[in-house]
Amino acid sequence: MRTTNTRPGDLQATSVVFGSPMGILFVCLFLAVNSAAGLGQEDSRLVIVVNPQTPLTQVGLKELKELYLGEITRLGGHEMVPVNHAAHTPIRLAFEKQVLRMNADEFAQHWKARRFLDTSQKQPTVFRSVESVKTFVAAEKGAIGYLPYSATDASVLVIRKVDNIDLTAKEYPLMTR
Numbered sequence: 001m002r003t004t005n006t007r008p009g010d011l012q013a014t015s016v017v018f019g020s021p022m023g024i025l026f027v028c029l030f031l032a033v034n035s036a037a038g039l040g041q042e043d044s045r046l047v048i049v050v051n052p053q054t055p056l057t058q059v060g061l062k063e064l065k066e067l068y069l070g071e072i073t074r075l076g077g078h079e080m081v082p083v084n085h086a087a088h089t090p091i092r093l094a095f096e097k098q099v100l101r102m103n104a105d106e107f108a109q110h111w112k113a114r115r116f117l118d119t120s121q122k123q124p125t126v127f128r129s130v131e132s133v134k135t136f137v138a139a140e141k142g143a144i145g146y147l148p149y150s151a152t153d154a155s156v157l158v159i160r161k162v163d164n165i166d167l168t169a170k171e172y173p174l175m176t177r
Helices: 020-045 061-068 090-101 105-115 130-139
Strands: 002-004 014-015 046-050 081-086 123-129 143-148
Touching: 002 020, 002 090, 046 090, 046 123, 046 130, 061 081, 081 090, 081 130, 090 105, 130 143
Parallel strands: 081 123, 081 143
Antiparallel strands: 046 143
16 A cells, blocks of 8 residues: 655545555455355355255245144155254254244244154154255155255255245245344
């Protein structure tokens, strides 16, 4: 940076010399930080994924809630195997709040009551990492789970519409935060 003095009593004027190595470094860092911030917004989408052999293209929040609460076992004519993340992880807390409309304690209490009333009830399988959820969904026919959009790849089928809203729309209802 270079400073220039003006008349006595005036404020000093500061200018950045962009042709200098420090100026170029500053511009590169500024662009990198702002680009990462823009990507973070896109990556905050939480998407529903299924095994590629289970061709679902859309799902409703009501059906997802019923599936994860054990009230239904089929979606689009397919027997489903719901997969959950570990309790109290940020992604699961987001899913419980936005899809189930419950907090972690309410979800746990729901399943305690269901198992008490019907011991054949099987709650969603729990995995400790995003990668293990993706691996299970990719391998198990009928498996359904949720992932950050940034963690998806060709091994799982991303459900493009939730409540008839495409995941590219700004109104898309599910976010990881």
